[in-house]
Amino acid sequence: MENSLAGKTVVVTGATSGIGLATADLLASRGASVIGVGRSAERCLEVESRLRMAHPEAGVAYCVADLSLQSQVRELATQIRDKLSANGTGSLAGLVNNAGTFTYRLTLTPEGFEMQWAVNHLAGFLLTHELLPLLQAAPTARVVTVSSGSHKKGRIHWDDVQLRQHYNGLRAYEQSKLANLLFTLELNRRMGAQSGVRAFAANPGLVKTDIAVKGNPGFVGWLWKQRAAGGISPEESVPGIAYLVSEPSIQNAPEIYWKHGAPQSPSPNALDQMSARRLWELSEEMCGISDAKYVL
Numbered sequence: 001m002e003n004s005l006a007g008k009t010v011v012v013t014g015a016t017s018g019i020g021l022a023t024a025d026l027l028a029s030r031g032a033s034v035i036g037v038g039r040s041a042e043r044c045l046e047v048e049s050r051l052r053m054a055h056p057e058a059g060v061a062y063c064v065a066d067l068s069l070q071s072q073v074r075e076l077a078t079q080i081r082d083k084l085s086a087n088g089t090g091s092l093a094g095l096v097n098n099a100g101t102f103t104y105r106l107t108l109t110p111e112g113f114e115m116q117w118a119v120n121h122l123a124g125f126l127l128t129h130e131l132l133p134l135l136q137a138a139p140t141a142r143v144v145t146v147s148s149g150s151h152k153k154g155r156i157h158w159d160d161v162q163l164r165q166h167y168n169g170l171r172a173y174e175q176s177k178l179a180n181l182l183f184t185l186e187l188n189r190r191m192g193a194q195s196g197v198r199a200f201a202a203n204p205g206l207v208k209t210d211i212a213v214k215g216n217p218g219f220v221g222w223l224w225k226q227r228a229a230g231g232i233s234p235e236e237s238v239p240g241i242a243y244l245v246s247e248p249s250i251q252n253a254p255e256i257y258w259k260h261g262a263p264q265s266p267s268p269n270a271l272d273q274m275s276a277r278r279l280w281e282l283s284e285e286m287c288g289i290s291d292a293k294y295v296l
Helices: 018-029 041-054 070-086 115-136 149-153 169-191 218-228 239-246 273-287
Strands: 009-012 033-038 060-064 094-097 141-146 197-203 257-259
Touching (some): 009 018, 018 033, 018 094, 018 239, 033 070, 060 070, 070 115, 094 115, 094 239, 115 141, 115 169, 115 197, 115 273, 141 169, 141 239, 149 169, 169 197, 169 273
Parallel strands (some): 033 060, 094 141, 141 197
């Protein structure tokens, strides 16, 4: 698990706190050039400065983007391409789709999407699409999407995928985490066995983060803190994510769902090829994607 990432660039979303920050820190410690993504410009500057001081040998840069907005996801992809071009780098070795949120009440983004669906699923789907040429340009590359054991209780509500008619925050979260695995499954199918791009979904376990605290009623935050108190720290959770980014021996591993560096059995729903294709097509429609960059 101590594979060097020297000379490789990895993008990590949601990288100013919790799992994302700990992932960026660990990858930089292993020599990776890390491009972190966060919503707050002030927080991005603070974290970028801290990681640069801690890992002067690694290139660390941060981009500001609100991933609930597809317009900003596209702008983020342009920023990333520009940074790589300025560094003389024409490829990307890894993308960690970590950014996530939980909303107790139905919340729509300014673009009209349910917030959890927009951040937890569509943002990673669209960013991967935008950065795919850079990933394909690397000898090998990984797309690691942070999912959850909660996916096992989830199902895709095809008749109301944004749950506008009968919203339930936990149901929306479970659905988005299942979508992470279906996206991973279908990305690997479309890339094909001979592709250098491999996708995995990571279960970090129960981690002490503030994902359910921000922007939710006080009792929701209190309940989450009580539950998370029995979890592990972000620093304990991220070696498994770094493993999926860097371990050479799993490049052609058939398993898509991993926890702490070991393959796990996902729910049967997460391995449904027809659902994966249907979700992909729906996601393309919701993101306004018409240019096919994938092997079918």
